[in-house]
Amino acid sequence: MSTVTKLSPGAWQISLPFLGEHEIVGSYLLAGDNDLAIIDPGPGSMLEPLLASIREAGFEPRDVTHILATHIHLDHTGGAGSLMRHMPKAQVYVHSLGAPHLLDTSKVVASATRIYGERMQLLWGDIEPVPYERLRIIDDGDILNIAGRSLNVYYAPGHAVHHVIFFDAQSGELWAGDVAGVRLPGIDYVRPPTPPPDLDLEAWSASMDLINRLQPTVAYMGHFGATTSVPAHLDRLREKLYAWGEFVLAAMRSGHSEAEIISLLIAHTEPELQQAAGNAHALKRYEIATNYAMTVQGYMRYWRKKHPERL
Numbered sequence: 001m002s003t004v005t006k007l008s009p010g011a012w013q014i015s016l017p018f019l020g021e022h023e024i025v026g027s028y029l030l031a032g033d034n035d036l037a038i039i040d041p042g043p044g045s046m047l048e049p050l051l052a053s054i055r056e057a058g059f060e061p062r063d064v065t066h067i068l069a070t071h072i073h074l075d076h077t078g079g080a081g082s083l084m085r086h087m088p089k090a091q092v093y094v095h096s097l098g099a100p101h102l103l104d105t106s107k108v109v110a111s112a113t114r115i116y117g118e119r120m121q122l123l124w125g126d127i128e129p130v131p132y133e134r135l136r137i138i139d140d141g142d143i144l145n146i147a148g149r150s151l152n153v154y155y156a157p158g159h160a161v162h163h164v165i166f167f168d169a170q171s172g173e174l175w176a177g178d179v180a181g182v183r184l185p186g187i188d189y190v191r192p193p194t195p196p197p198d199l200d201l202e203a204w205s206a207s208m209d210l211i212n213r214l215q216p217t218v219a220y221m222g223h224f225g226a227t228t229s230v231p232a233h234l235d236r237l238r239e240k241l242y243a244w245g246e247f248v249l250a251a252m253r254s255g256h257s258e259a260e261i262i263s264l265l266i267a268h269t270e271p272e273l274q275q276a277a278g279n280a281h282a283l284k285r286y287e288i289a290t291n292y293a294m295t296v297q298g299y300m301r302y303w304r305k306k307h308p309e310r311l
Contacts, residue, residue, distance in 0.1 A: 003053045004029075008171060010147060013225065014053040016046040018075070019123075023185050023224050024289050025075055028175060029057055032148025037066035038090075039166065039175050040222055044079040044125030051086060064090045066146050070177025071163040072098035073195070074112060074124045076222055081105065081128030093136045093144065095155065098162030102130045115294075138164065154214075158204020159193060165211070172217030174230075179207050181237040182223040182289045189276040190233060192241040193223070193290035194298035200306065201245055208234045223289040244269070248299040249310060262296045 003022070005013045010032045018025040027050060028039040036059055042050055051061045064087040069077040072094060080092050080102060094102055101108050105127050112127075113120055138144070140155035144166070152167045159178045166175040182191045211219065212231055219230050227233045247268060251261040270283060277283070303311060 003049065004057045007220070007226065008173065010149075011173065012057050013220070014050065014057075015224075016042045016049050016053075018043070018046060019288055021285055021288055024285055026222055026224050027053075028220060029054065029059070030147035030149065031057075031059065035066060035147040036064045037068060037147045038064055039068045040070055040076040040177065041067055041079050041083055042076065043074050043123065044082045044127055045121070045123060047079050047082055047086075047125060050079070050083075061086045062088060066090060066144075067092045068144070068146075068151075068166060068175075069094040069098065069102075070165065070175065070179075070222070071095070071160040072101050072108070073160060073178070074108070074127065076177065077102070078124050078127050081130045082126050084128075084131060084134060091134055091136050092130045093138045095162045095164050096137045096139055098160075099135060099137055101162075102135060103132055105129050140164070154210060156207035156210060157198070158200050158202075158207045159198070161198040161200075163207075165207075167214055167216065169214075172215075174211065174214065174216035174219045176211065176219045177222050179204070179211065180219050180221045180227065180230075180233065181240075182286065183221065183225075183227065183233070184223065184282070184285055184289065185225055187273075187277045187282055189273050189286075190236045190240060191273075191286055191290060192237060192244060193295070194241070194244070194302075195290070195294040196298045196301045199298040199302040201241060201302065202306075204241060205238060208238055244295070245299050245302070248296055249303050252300060252303060252311060258296060258300060261300070262292050265296055266292050 003015045012029040014027040015022045016025045027042050030037040054061050067090050138153050142153040144151040149168050154165050156163050156165045156179045178193050218226050218228050
């Protein structure tokens with residue numbers, strides 16, 4: 001299958017074959033006015049497929065001028081440092097709260113290694129720092145004149161404290177990262193990605209309100225692709241985000257362990273996904289995009305940190 005899909009004039013979507021599966025982890029390519037920009041380049045393990053996809057779109061990686069990070073989670077931006085050798089003109093743009101972790105990846109690597117252990121290289125590949133002189137800080141209210149577009153930067157926390165979204169008001173296109181949740185192609189099912197440590201339901205709800213106020217004609221997700229029914233999509237995400245949170249809270253209050261809560265949440269939610277997808281392989285694909293263990297861990301940390309009174 002082709003890894004590159006043209007979305008609009010000067011914009012392409014790249015499907016990275018993460019763990020051998022397409023249309024789960026994606027990047028976006030923008031071209032115009034002698035600029036070539038990548039939004040969320042993906043993990044280091046997908047470096048070679050990303051470079052090949054850029055060439056498939058008709059460009060050369062060495063001509064990339066901008067790498068834009070919606071946030072610094074490894075599936076979105078873990079390969080940014082390694083790409084510096086292949087993209088000598090590129091500057092990396094990231095929110096101020098994410099910048100320290102791209103300049104010094106040691107904490108991210110240590111944290112991820114505790115979680116993923118021997119699967120680190122398979123999942124994420126090399127995680128290298130971005131040189132200081134090639135990093136640019138962005139924040140809420142900035143306007144990036146890139147690839148013939150004016151991209152408005154909006155701070156959009158909830159999924160991650162260092163999350164931003166990019167909005168082209170002229171075209172109506174919005175690059176949402178993970179704020180718009182997970183919905184894989186061909187499956188009418190939206191799932192909230194809620195990993196630790198930054199999950200904040202109130203902040204995430206406010207970020208979705210922000211997207212609705214912007215009234216984009218299309219929102220592009222990291223996992224995966226486009227939705228043109230943005231308000232309806234976000235309504236479904238918000239419903240799941242809070243319903244799953246209440247389910248985890250109830251299980252915590254009943255004294256269940258983390259492992260038990262994971263099993264309970266799977267039993268509670270998988271039948272709906274199975275019905276929507278019609279095949280068991282979809283369960284595996286959604287688990288690759290956002291797994292149940294980190295979903296539960298994110299909610300448990302949220303309740304303990306933000307609302308201990310409810311426990």
